[in-house]
Amino acid sequence: MTAPPLLKVDKLSLDFRTREGRVKALQDVSFHIDRGEILGIVGESGSGKSVSAFAIMGLLESTAEIGGGSVHFAGADLLADNGAAMRAMRGREISMIFQSPRTALNPIRKVGRQIEDVLRRHGPVTGHEAKKKAIEALERVRIPDSARRYDAYPFELSGGMCQRVMIAMALACRPMLLIADEPTTGLDVTTQAVVMDLIREMVDETRMGALLITHDLGLAGEYCDRIAVMHAGHTVEDAPTEVLLEKAAHPYSARLIAATPAAADEIADLGSIPGGLPDLRRQDLPYCRFRDRCDRRVEVCDAQPLPVTELTGSHLVRCWRPT
Amino acid sequence: MGSAIPSLIGVIIATFLLSRALPGDPAVYFAGPAANAESVQQVRESLGLDKSVPEQFALYVWDLAHGSLGTSLTTGQPVADDLLQRLPASMELTFAALIVAIVVAVPLGVFAAVRPSSFVDHFCRGTVTVAAAFPTFFVALLLVYVFYYLLGWAPQPLGRIDEIYYVAPDTVTGFYLIDTLLAGDSESFRGALAQLVLPTISLALFALAPIARMTRASMLTALGSDFVRTARANGLSGATVLFTYGFRNALLSITNIMGMIFSFLLGSNVLIEQVFGWPGIGAYAVSAVIASDYAAVQGFILMMAVIYVLLNLVVDLLAGLIDPRVRFEG
Numbered sequence: 078m079t080a081p082p083l084l085k086v087d088k089l090s091l092d093f094r095t096r097e098g099r100v101k102a103l104q105d106v107s108f109h110i111d112r113g114e115i116l117g118i119v120g121e122s123g124s125g126k127s128v129s130a131f132a133i134m135g136l137l138e139s140t141a142e143i144g145g146g147s148v149h150f151a152g153a154d155l156l157a158d159n160g161a162a163m164r165a166m167r168g169r170e171i172s173m174i175f176q177s178p179r180t181a182l183n184p185i186r187k188v189g190r191q192i193e194d195v196l197r198r199h200g201p202v203t204g205h206e207a208k209k210k211a212i213e214a215l216e217r218v219r220i221p222d223s224a225r226r227y228d229a230y231p232f233e234l235s236g237g238m239c240q241r242v243m244i245a246m247a248l249a250c251r252p253m254l255l256i257a258d259e260p261t262t263g264l265d266v267t268t269q270a271v272v273m274d275l276i277r278e279m280v281d282e283t284r285m286g287a288l289l290i291t292h293d294l295g296l297a298g299e300y301c302d303r304i305a306v307m308h309a310g311h312t313v314e315d316a317p318t319e320v321l322l323e324k325a326a327h328p329y330s331a332r333l334i335a336a337t338p339a340a341a342d343e344i345a346d347l348g349s350i351p352g353g354l355p356d357l358r359r360q361d362l363p364y365c366r367f368r369d370r371c372d373r374r375v376e377v378c379d380a381q382p383l384p385v386t387e388l389t390g391s392h393l394v395r396c397w398r399p400t
Numbered sequence: 401m402g403s404a405i406p407s408l409i410g411v412i413i414a415t416f417l418l419s420r421a422l423p424g425d426p427a428v429y430f431a432g433p434a435a436n437a438e439s440v441q442q443v444r445e446s447l448g449l450d451k452s453v454p455e456q457f458a459l460y461v462w463d464l465a466h467g468s469l470g471t472s473l474t475t476g477q478p479v480a481d482d483l484l485q486r487l488p489a490s491m492e493l494t495f496a497a498l499i500v501a502i503v504v505a506v507p508l509g510v511f512a513a514v515r516p517s518s519f520v521d522h523f524c525r526g527t528v529t530v531a532a533a534f535p536t537f538f539v540a541l542l543l544v545y546v547f548y549y550l551l552g553w554a555p556q557p558l559g560r561i562d563e564i565y566y567v568a569p570d571t572v573t574g575f576y577l578i579d580t581l582l583a584g585d586s587e588s589f590r591g592a593l594a595q596l597v598l599p600t601i602s603l604a605l606f607a608l609a610p611i612a613r614m615t616r617a618s619m620l621t622a623l624g625s626d627f628v629r630t631a632r633a634n635g636l637s638g639a640t641v642l643f644t645y646g647f648r649n650a651l652l653s654i655t656n657i658m659g660m661i662f663s664f665l666l667g668s669n670v671l672i673e674q675v676f677g678w679p680g681i682g683a684y685a686v687s688a689v690i691a692s693d694y695a696a697v698q699g700f701i702l703m704m705a706v707i708y709v710l711l712n713l714v715v716d717l718l719a720g721l722i723d724p725r726v727r728f729e730g
Contacts (some may be wrong), residue, residue, distance in 0.1 A: 136632055168635035180626040183645055185652075185723050195634045196646070230724045246634060344658075 081152070082109035084133070084254055084285040089146035091132060098358045102128050106146070106312050108305045109306035110254065110286040115277065117289045117297030117318075119333065121309035123354050124127075126290045129307075130256045133288075134173055135163040151253060169199040176259035182231040188217070188242045189227030192249050199250045214245040216273055226235045236267035241275065246280060255279070255287045261296065273300050294337045298322050303391070309331035309354045309366035311383075316392040325386055326399035329367050365397070373398045404709045412464065413489045416457055419697045429730040430473055447473070450479035455496060460698070464487035469646040469702070470695030474590030474687060479699035483681055488705070489560055490673070494665045496577075496596055499602035506654070508649065509615025513623060524612060536668050540602035546669050555594050558677040562658040566606075599676045606615025606668055607661050614657050618650035625649070654725050659715040 091103040100186055103125045110116045118126045131137050133155060135150055136329070148155040150171065167173075175181045183191055192211040196202055202210065209228070215223035218241040231239055240260060247255055257276060261269035277300050280287050291297050297304050304331060305315040314327040325331040335348035351371065352370035355362060365378045375398060382396045414540035427444035428435070435443070437697060444450050448459065463470055469479035508528070512521040534542075547554040558685045560576055561568050566588040576592035622628065631645045670682035677683075688696035720727045 134633055136629070159573040164635050164637070167633060173633040175626060175630065177626065181630045183631070183649070183726065185649060194631070194636055194640060198634070198636050198640070246630075304643070359420070365427055398579070 079260075082111050083151060084288070085147075085149045086129065086133065087147045087149070088248060089129070089132060089148060090144035091128060091137075092142050092144055093138075094140045095358070098360075100357045101310060101362060102357060103132070103310045105254060106307070106310070108312055110314055112253070112289060113280060113284040114302045115287040115289055115300060116282055117291060117301035119134075119291060119294050119297050119304055119306040120309055123309075123357075124307040125310040126292075126307055127258055128152050130173065130258055130288065130290055133256065134167060134171060136167075136173075155184050162252055165199070168195050168247075168252070169250040170252050171254045171256065172250070172252040173256040173258065174240070174243045174260050176262040177362075178243045178260075179231055179236055179383055181243060184231055187228050187230060188234070188239075189229075189252070192242070192246045195246055195249050197277040210249065214249040215242070216240075217248065217279075218245040220245070220320050235268075236264050237271060240268075240272050241266060244272070244279070245274060248283075251285075253285050255285055256290070257287060258290045259292070260289070260292075261274065261293075267306050267323075269296070276300070295339075298337075306333065310357060311395060313367065313396065314392075314394045316388075316394075320389070320392050324392075324400075326372050326386075326392070326394040327367075327396050328400075330400075332398070407709065408705060412461070412669055415698045415701040415705075418701070419694045420456075421454065422637060422692050422694075422697070426473060426693040435688065436470065445682070449665060464702075469699035471700075472696040473698065474691050475691045479695050482684060483695065483703050485701055486679055486681045486684050488571075488727070489678060490577045490666065490669050492560075492605075493596065493599055493603065493672070493678060493680060494620055494669060495575075495663065496600040497607060497665055498658075498662055500600055500604040501611055505611035506615050508608075509612040510619055510642075512612070512616045513619030513650075514642065516620065518581060521616075524616070525713055526597065528609040528612045531598055531605040534605075536602055536606050537671040539605055539673055540599065540672055541609050543598045543602055544675065548697065554598050555591075557595075557598065557675065559679055560595055561592045564696065570690035595676075597670050602675075603665055603668060603672050607665055610657060610661055610664075611654070615650065618653040619646060621653075622646045622649040632716075648722065652719060653714060655722065659708075659711045663704075666704065666707065 086109065087107050089103055089106045093100040097332055099195055100258065105127065106129055108116060108118070120126050127142075128137075132141075132143070133150070136153065143156060150166075152285060153166075182188060188225075189208070189211045192214050193207045196207045196210050201306070212223050212227050216234055220226050220238065226238075226242075234242065243260075255276070260276070261272050264272060273296065276287060276289070280345055281396075289297060289301055294304075300352070301316065301318050303317050304321045305312050306321070306327065307313065308329045314321065314325065314330045316326075321330060324332060325334055329350070332348060332350045337351060338347055355366050355369065363369075363379060364382045365374075368374055368378055371378070377397050382398075383397065385395050386399060387393055388399065427447060427449055430447075431440045441450075448456065448528045460470070465618055465689070467480070469483070470475065472479050475482055505528070508520075508524045512518075512524040515521060523530050544554070544557050548557060555562055567585065569576060569583045569588060571583060572579050572582050577589065577596070580586075580589035580592055623642075628641060628645050631641045636645070668687055669680055671680075673677065673680045673682040674686065681703070685697065685700040687693075688700065715727075
C-alpha cells in the first residue's frame, strides 16, 4: 500500500465563459505528484497547462467555471470553496513561480522586502527575524552577497537573478509543492540550466513535489521524473520520463518527441506537427481533440469517447490506437 | 531643469508678441473718451509705445533682467507687487480644489478599478462625466444660486473673507486658512473657510474626471500586472496586494498627471474668480487683457510659466520618491 500522492488532480473539467460562448479549456484532466518528484506538463500553447496550475492555486479568473473533478492536496480538497484557507495555503504550502521574472516582481519594492511580505503573511515573525529569514532565503538559492542583494530592486538584477529571487520567495516558507510555470522562458540557455538545476536540487533536498510547466520537451526530459502530455485540454499521456521518451504511445507525444531538436539533428530532419488546436468554443468538439491532426485515425475515434488505457503500471494513454 | 531655461526664453518672446497682438490701443483706452489725437499721442509716448517693436522688446528684456515686470497701467503699481499680492488667493483656492478633488476622485477610481463594470464603476463614470460636462462658471453660478440665494447657507460670494464680520489675518503665508490659524483666530478661520467652500467645489468638480479616470486606468494596469499575480500566488492579503503592490505602482501615473491638472486648475481660476469676486491673479489677468495692459498681461503669463516649470520639477521629485528607477536615472 503506497501513501496517497501529495497532489492529485482527478478528472478536472473547466470552462471559461466568454462572449462567444463557453471555452472548454480542460476536460477530464488527471495527474498526480508525489513528494520529492518533479512532474512535467508538456504541450503547445493553449493546451491547458497554465490553466491547470491556476486551478490548483485557486487563482482562476472569475469567468472560469469548474465543471467537475477534484483536486486533492495533502488530504485537503482544494476545490472546496474556502477562500481564506486557500489564501493561507498559497505561498506557504503551495508556491508558484512564473515566466518573465523581471515583470513578475514588484518593480518599485526591494526584493528583500518582497520576500519579507510573504514571510510576514504566513507566520508571526518580528521585523528583525523576517529580514534575517529573507536573507537566508536568498542564500539558499545561491545568490552571492545576499545581504546586499536584499536591498536591490528588480531592475538592478539580471533576469536569471530575478528568477532566483522568485524561487527564494516561493520557497521562503518551505512549501510542500512548487509550481513552476515556464520558469526559464526568456532566459538564456546557461541561466536556464542554472535555474533548473536549482529547482531539481531544492526538490531533492527538501522532498517537496514540483510541477514544471513547459513547452520544451527536451527540458522536461532532462529534469522531470514523470511527464504528462497535454493537448487541447486533455491529458493524452502520462508516463515516467524514460518510458515516455522511448515508448511514447500517443501519436501527439510521438510527434512532439520527433519535433524536439537534439544536438545532432539537422534542421531539415526536425519534425513538425501539422494543423493546430481545435477551436475549443465549438459545441460539437470531437471525442478525440487530436483527430484532425492524427495519422492513425480510424472510425472508432469519431464514434466513441476515448478510453484511458494503462499500458504498464504507471503509463497511461488516452487513445484508441496507442502504440 | 535643463529644459526649463529654453522654455522660459520661449515664453518671454511669445508673451511679448501675443500681448502686442491684443486688439485695442492702450493709449486710446487710457487717454479716456474725451481725448483728442494730441493727448492720445502724449499718452502713447509716455507709455513708450511710440518706439519700434524691437526697441520695446529690448526694453522689456532689460527690465526683466533687473527683476522688474513693469508697471501696470490700470493699478499704477509694479506688476510684480500686484501679482505677488494676489497669487496666494489663487493658490489657496487651487490647492483647496486639488485636495478636494484628490480626496474624492482617487478612492472612486480605486473602487472602480477593483470592481470593474460594477455599480460603483458605472456610478463613478457617470458622475465624473457629468461633472466634467458642465462649464465651470455655470456650475459656479448654479452653486451660488442654490446655496447663497435660495438656501442661504453660503455667505455672499464676494471675496476671500467678509470684512464686515471678520478681520483679515496678517499676511504670513498669504493663505487665509493658515494665517488665521497662526493668528489663533478661529472666528476668522471659519469665515475664510465659508467663503472658500463654493469656489473650491466648483473648481474641484472640474478636476474630478481626469483624476478618477487616471486612477482607475492605472489601478487596472497595476492590478492586472504580473507582479500582482505573484503577490496573489504568494497568498498576500487583499489589502497588501491592493495598496502596497497595486496602488503604490498606480501612484506613479497619478502623480505624473497632477502637475498638468494643477495648471489646468490655475487656468480655470480665471472664470471662478470672476464669479466669486475672488481677488486672485485670474481676475487681475482678465481686467488686464480688457485694458490692453501689456505689462500686466506679460507678467501674468510669465508667472504662470514659471509656476508650471516649478510644478513639473516638484512632480519629478515626487516621482523619484515613489519610483527607484527614476531615482537611479538621475
